[in-house]
Amino acid sequence: MSHLNELTKKIVESQLWRSMFRHDYLDTPRNRVLQIMANVWLHLHPPKIRRHALRVRFTWCMGGITFLVFLVTVVTGVILMFYYRPVAEYAYADMKYLQHDVPFGMIMRNMHRWAAHGMVITVWLHMFRVFMTGSYKPPREFNWVVGVVLLTITLLLSFTGYLLPWDQLSIWAVTVGTNMARATPLLGSEGPFGEVVGVTPRYDARSFLLGGTLVGPSALLRFYVLHCILLPILASLLMIVHFWRIRKDGGVSGPL
Amino acid sequence: MAEVKENTEAKPAVRSAGTNEPAVADRVHVWPYLVRNEFICSIIVMIVLTVWSITIDAPLEEAANPTQTPNPSKAPWYFLGLQELLVYFDPWFAGVVLPSLIIVGLMVIPYVDINPKGNGYYTFRERPFAIATFLFGFLFLWVSLIITGVFFRGPGWNLFWPWETWDPHLVVAITNVDLSAWGPFKWMGNPKIFGVEMIGFVLIFLYFSTAVVFYYLRRDMSDAIRQLGPVRYGIVAFLFLTMMSLPIKVILRLAFNVKNVWVTPWFNI
Numbered sequence: 053m054s055h056l057n058e059l060t061k062k063i064v065e066s067q068l069w070r071s072m073f074r075h076d077y078l079d080t081p082r083n084r085v086l087q088i089m090a091n092v093w094l095h096l097h098p099p100k101i102r103r104h105a106l107r108v109r110f111t112w113c114m115g116g117i118t119f120l121v122f123l124v125t126v127v128t129g130v131i132l133m134f135y136y137r138p139v140a141e142y143a144y145a146d147m148k149y150l151q152h153d154v155p156f157g158m159i160m161r162n163m164h165r166w167a168a169h170g171m172v173i174t175v176w177l178h179m180f181r182v183f184m185t186g187s188y189k190p191p192r193e194f195n196w197v198v199g200v201v202l203l204t205i206t207l208l209l210s211f212t213g214y215l216l217p218w219d220q221l222s223i224w225a226v227t228v229g230t231n232m233a234r235a236t237p238l239l240g241s242e243g244p245f246g247e248v249v250g251v252t253p254r255y256d257a258r259s260f261l262l263g264g265t266l267v268g269p270s271a272l273l274r275f276y277v278l279h280c281i282l283l284p285i286l287a288s289l290l291m292i293v294h295f296w297r298i299r300k301d302g303g304v305s306g307p308l
Numbered sequence: 309m310a311e312v313k314e315n316t317e318a319k320p321a322v323r324s325a326g327t328n329e330p331a332v333a334d335r336v337h338v339w340p341y342l343v344r345n346e347f348i349c350s351i352i353v354m355i356v357l358t359v360w361s362i363t364i365d366a367p368l369e370e371a372a373n374p375t376q377t378p379n380p381s382k383a384p385w386y387f388l389g390l391q392e393l394l395v396y397f398d399p400w401f402a403g404v405v406l407p408s409l410i411i412v413g414l415m416v417i418p419y420v421d422i423n424p425k426g427n428g429y430y431t432f433r434e435r436p437f438a439i440a441t442f443l444f445g446f447l448f449l450w451v452s453l454i455i456t457g458v459f460f461r462g463p464g465w466n467l468f469w470p471w472e473t474w475d476p477h478l479v480v481a482i483t484n485v486d487l488s489a490w491g492p493f494k495w496m497g498n499p500k501i502f503g504v505e506m507i508g509f510v511l512i513f514l515y516f517s518t519a520v521v522f523y524y525l526r527r528d529m530s531d532a533i534r535q536l537g538p539v540r541y542g543i544v545a546f547l548f549l550t551m552m553s554l555p556i557k558v559i560l561r562l563a564f565n566v567k568n569v570w571v572t573p574w575f576n577i
Binding site: 081084085087088094097098099100101102103104105106108113116117120121124140144147148151158159161162163164165166167169170172176179180183184185186187188189190192193194196197200201203204207210211214217218219220221222223224225227228229231232233234235236237240242243244245266267268305306307 | 334335336337338339340341342343345346349350353354357358360361362364365366367368369370371372373374376377378381382383384385386387390391398399400402403404405411414415417418419421423424425426427428429430431435438439442446574575
């Protein structure tokens with residue numbers, strides 16, 4: 053036993069160990085704080101929070117679950133990107149390949165899709181909880197606004213991803229969805245005052261979105277880029293703001 | 309490894325004696341109390357998601373075929389509330405203006421809800437209008453319309469029970485008429501008198517002016533309206549009346565066969 057203790061001591065006092073871990077694991081108030089402050093992932097949290105913020109019945113954990121399933125979609129999404137080409141000739145075949153030949157391909161795809169649908173639901177429930185507890189009231193007004201933008205981006209992420217399997221379900225759902233763009237007032241070819249502005253089906257809000265008059269190859273590429281690059285970056289940036297402001301606005305809301 | 313075990317029970321807040329300082333908020337260490345909650349919660353979510361993903365496969369239909377339109381063509385489920393409203397409204401409204409208004413309307417909530425009560429706890433009694441309006445919009449106009457779109461709409465966007473077989477040839481006679489050719493206005497609309505569509509404009513104008521009338525009637529009696537002031541009151545009233553116009557139009561269509569209230573060469577409402 054004394055040999056073991058000696059060995060332990062030798063390891064934890066070595067330069068290598070101490071370069072990685074700045075404090076020991078002893079359960080002291082100081083270490084509890086360091087556990088949060090000295091950890092890049094955990095220091096999203098303050099070292100201490102108000103006790104009522106722990107109550108699951110108050111927060112439903114919905115914001116945290118939304119973030120977790122977002123991370124799941126990021127990890128599984130990157131794996132799917134290894135096997136998927138956003139080209140009309142290949143996209144559907146890649147889906148089949150992914151489902152039948154790639155090891156764990158089907159479960160990666162399933163997790164990506166169900167986590168994405170789950171995220172839409174949890175983000176709504178999160179908004180619902182925040183509204184019901186009045187947590188958007190001062191000083192948290194602006195964080196609510198950021199949250200609404202994040203909710204919109206969540207829906208757009210899900211919607212752009214919907215097209216990528218390039219099957220009948222996706223192409224027609226996106227056709228129905230993007231058909232709305234041509235009814236945009238002033239900017240859509242079939243929208244109010246579209247003729248006055250002079251937009252045509254080949255050159256209006258919808259063709260800008262799709263890169264053509266149909267949901268075709270260029271729409272697939274556009275949605276792929278939006279889905280894998282632009283929207284995730286936007287969402288991540290706004291999440292940073294969203295989480296940071298929770299702390300700056302005094303933590304999880306609660307009775308004063 | 310820890311040989312000294314500290315008492316891990318969180319201690320209650322202490323008010324320092326002899327000061328007028330407010331009680332130190334009842335704070336606990338994030339490590340371990342919050343991190344533990346997050347960890348357990350993550351494990352549960354990941355187990356559910358993994359089991360779900362093993363047992364239920366994501367759908368993949370036949371390859372995309374632009375020449376073969378399925379009937380019905382449904383948008384992703386989270387947009388089906390809006391697609392459902394396409395039955396009652398033109399696309400420029402149900403598909404573009406309304407979603408924009410929903411997003412903007414949600415964003416302005418903190419700036420128009422100046423009721424300081426109910427910040428950080430569940431209450432209905434202290435903010436009945438805010439909660440009732442939100443629940444109506446979220447549960448009735450958003451969630452229930454999505455459920456209708458997902459489970460009750462079949463070919464031709466006709467209503468079917470979930471257990472009914474879809475009849476793709478079902479034809480439902482559409483007998484809706486525009487307001488200017490409807491019931492009490494029929495004598496003006498058929499044969500059409502020039503400018504008869506203005507009835508719709510007048511009715512919509514009257515509908516929204518109720519907010520102005522209400523403002524001047526109640527301003528002296530209601531503290532809430534006075535504190536809101538004309539700008540915030542105007543925004544709340546506009547968004548509220550627009551939201552309430554959705555069920556009104558649905559009822560007008562379903563119960564009274566009114567197609568559009570106001571018809572113009574450019575747009576219909």
